[in-house]
Amino acid sequence: MGVIAMDKKQITLYYSSENSIGKQLNAYVESSGKEHLTIDISKTNVTGTQWAELADGLGKTISELVNTDHPDFKDEYGDKTVNLDDDGWLKILDKKPSLLKNAIVIKGKDFIELTSASDFKQYMDPDSAGIEKPYK
Numbered sequence: 001m002g003v004i005a006m007d008k009k010q011i012t013l014y015y016s017s018e019n020s021i022g023k024q025l026n027a028y029v030e031s032s033g034k035e036h037l038t039i040d041i042s043k044t045n046v047t048g049t050q051w052a053e054l055a056d057g058l059g060k061t062i063s064e065l066v067n068t069d070h071p072d073f074k075d076e077y078g079d080k081t082v083n084l085d086d087d088g089w090l091k092i093l094d095k096k097p098s099l100l101k102n103a104i105v106i107k108g109k110d111f112i113e114l115t116s117a118s119d120f121k122q123y124m125d126p127d128s129a130g131i132e133k134p135y136k
Contacts, residue, residue: 002053008108011036014054018042018098024117025103032120041097048090054104057111062089067101 004012013029015022017040029036039046046054055062066089067073068082073092084092092099102113105123114120 003049004053012106013038015103016042016097016100028120062086067099070099
């Protein structure tokens, strides 16, 4: 059993308020009129177990959650490939939450990575491009 609560009636958003997309997504979720829980990783500590569960739910590794193309990452680690273990990647997310590559939404048992604010609208609107599942 996972540590992240999953409720098909609730939207859970993991995001960083240190980037504009995160701020926009939070505004969309807050104004959606749907039951929600928003977790700003810049202000709330996300445990290693939670990060592992988020990565697993997305079918990714923890390293894939980190934006290695971000200027702050490149300033710290350069342009070469960085080989860290999971603990190293977790420390990056903990110390620099702005390096979270994309916001993550959980609805029921579905984990969705959002790359833009419009992704949320498409995900929640059953009449959109068909990338989401309609929820009732």
